[in-house]
Amino acid sequence: MRKSLMRMTLRQLQIFNEVCDLRSYSRAAEEMALTQPAVSLQIRQLEELIGQPLFEYVGKKLYLTEAAEALQRASRDIFGRLESLDMQLSDMQGSLQGQLKLAVESSAKYFVPHLFAAFKQRHPEVNLTLTVVNR
Known part of the structure; x- marks a missing residue:
């Protein structure tokens, strides 16, 4: 090299x-x-x-x-x-870290943020990205 x-x-x-x-x-x-x-x-x-x-x-x-x-x-x-x-090091520490990307259909945009908020409270080290799409 x-x-x-x-x-x-x-x-x-x-x-x-x-x-x-x-x-x-x-x-x-x-x-x-x-x-x-x-x-x-x-x-x-x-x-x-x-x-x-x-x-x-x-x-x-x-x-x-x-x-x-x-x-x-x-x-x-x-x-x-x-x-x-x-991710492997996080596993060894027993914590969840990284990035979670979720794409949802437009009608789900009303309840998914509440789920994301609850998830974020449990796993503050995870970066969340939500994309809303039309069908």
């Missing part, structure tokens, strides 16, 4: 994933409460470590390069493994 890859930080990968998801340095900066130059600097440092460009601009659209797609797959794997580790 190249030694330069060992110098990548998890924070750089978080910023990189946000830019990939939003396809915008500015929106990623806003989402992560950073400045746009700070995001640009982290991406530039990541590109230096990788030795290849990660993004291409065509007009005003941001596209991922082949290197970015490979890095995105690897970083999602890394964060998935860290999430799994977090």
Whole structure:
């Protein structure tokens, strides 16, 4: 393995994933409460470590390069493994932690928040996300 890859930080990968998801340095900066130059600097440092460009601009659209797609797959794997580790450690402590995402049909939006509130009281370490959809 190249030694330069060992110098990548998890924070750089978080910023990189946000830019990939939003396809915008500015929106990623806003989402992560950073400045746009700070995001640009982290991406530039990541590109230096990788030795290849990660993004291409065509007009005003941001596209991922082949290197970015490979890095995105690897970083999602890394964060998935860290999430799994977090869950295992929580299990060892006997507490429930992590994220619970629930999508419900629009008629359920009236009673599900009450269930979420009760669940949150029992398990305060769990982050809850509710999405209401039409059928």
